[in-house]
Amino acid sequence: MRTDQDPALLQSPIIDRVERVVIVMAMEAEAAPLRDALGAQPLEAPAWANGLPCRLSHAPRSERRPDVVLAVNGTDPIYGVDAVGSTAAALTTHVALNLDRPRPDLVLSVGTAGGWLRAGAGIGDAFLVWPHFACHDRRIPLPGFDVMGDSELPAADLRSHASALGCRLGIVTSGDSFDESPADRERILANGAEVKEMEAAAVAWVGRLHDVPTGALKTITDLVDSPVAAEAQFVENLATAAETLQRKTLALLERLAREDGD
Numbered sequence: 729m730r731t732d733q734d735p736a737l738l739q740s741p742i743i744d745r746v747e748r749v750v751i752v753m754a755m756e757a758e759a760a761p762l763r764d765a766l767g768a769q770p771l772e773a774p775a776w777a778n779g780l781p782c783r784l785s786h787a788p789r790s791e792r793r794p795d796v797v798l799a800v801n802g803t804d805p806i807y808g809v810d811a812v813g814s815t816a817a818a819l820t821t822h823v824a825l826n827l828d829r830p831r832p833d834l835v836l837s838v839g840t841a842g843g844w845l846r847a848g849a850g851i852g853d854a855f856l857v858w859p860h861f862a863c864h865d866r867r868i869p870l871p872g873f874d875v876m877g878d879s880e881l882p883a884a885d886l887r888s889h890a891s892a893l894g895c896r897l898g899i900v901t902s903g904d905s906f907d908e909s910p911a912d913r914e915r916i917l918a919n920g921a922e923v924k925e926m927e928a929a930a931v932a933w934v935g936r937l938h939d940v941p942t943g944a945l946k947t948i949t950d951l952v953d954s955p956v957a958a959e960a961q962f963v964e965n966l967a968t969a970a971e972t973l974q975r976k977t978l979a980l981l982e983r984l985a986r987e988d989g990d
Contacts, residue, residue, distance in 0.1 A: 742885040743941060746833035746984045748795045750824045750940075751977070752817060752931045755810040756783075757966055758839050759800045761974040768798050773823060781811050782820040784827075793981040797832070799824035801927075813904045817927035821934040834884060834943060834984070835935040838977055840962070840969045841900070841925035841946040842908075845953050849896075849922065851965050854976045856890050857883040857944035858897040861929040864915040865903035880919075881932040884941035889983050893976055898922030900944050902929035906959065908952050924952060945980060947973045 781802030843849030866877035935942035
């Protein structure tokens with residue numbers, strides 16, 4: 729890995745060939761196709777993480793991919809549904825980065841997301857995050873705290889893979905609600921995001937604490953500004969988007985495993 733000399737990108741590491749990747753996902757329906765395609769086997773969590781909902785599996789390095797730890801948020805122990813959102817994503821990422829294993833070269837937040845007709849997005853479109861992650865619901869009108877709420881986290885530079893993968897590039901913004909409130913909409917328009925979801929910025933925050941570059945690959949299940957309810961679009965398109973997500977992720981892993989990325 730190296731760092732771009734452009735001052736605006738000094739903290740956005742350019743990703744070359746990698747040997748070890750941690751993939752963090754929120755929902756089992758998103759993760760199952762990828763786990764099956766990888767042939768990933770269950771991986772025991774460390775003793776201190778016993779009882780936490782996250783589900784770990786491992787696929788060893790091969791000629792076609794790096795070593796992969798797949799970390800899924802798991803099931804909320806109280807409500808019995810997928811543990812979506814930033815809290816679970818941060819916890820899962822922390823567990824995955826504290827295994828008794830060699831340090832990963834890259835963390836990837838992989839999952840489905842919302843997009844906007846106004847930005848030209850379509851159902852099934854795939855995005856790689858660039859140049860950063862943002863949050864759209866951290867409104868903290870106190871000195872110092874407001875800056876933290878508005879902060880942007882640099883994304884690992886995966887731009888060289890976008891064209892070959894058929895992916896668009898865009899800012900990913902995270903918040904803990906599925907819908908878009910008027911206040912959220914104002915902040916999203918201001919930060920220029922093209923992808924809206926619930927976990928990636930939390931994954932990036934923990935990745936930064938551990939000094940591991942973080943990227944994201946997201947496929948669009950719903951268009952926030954469509955006249956059709958976003959939740960109805962999500963339910964209708966989840967299976968197809970998860971299949972696309974699996975294909976794109978495998979293709980990205982294959983490229984990351986190559987010396988030249990071609």
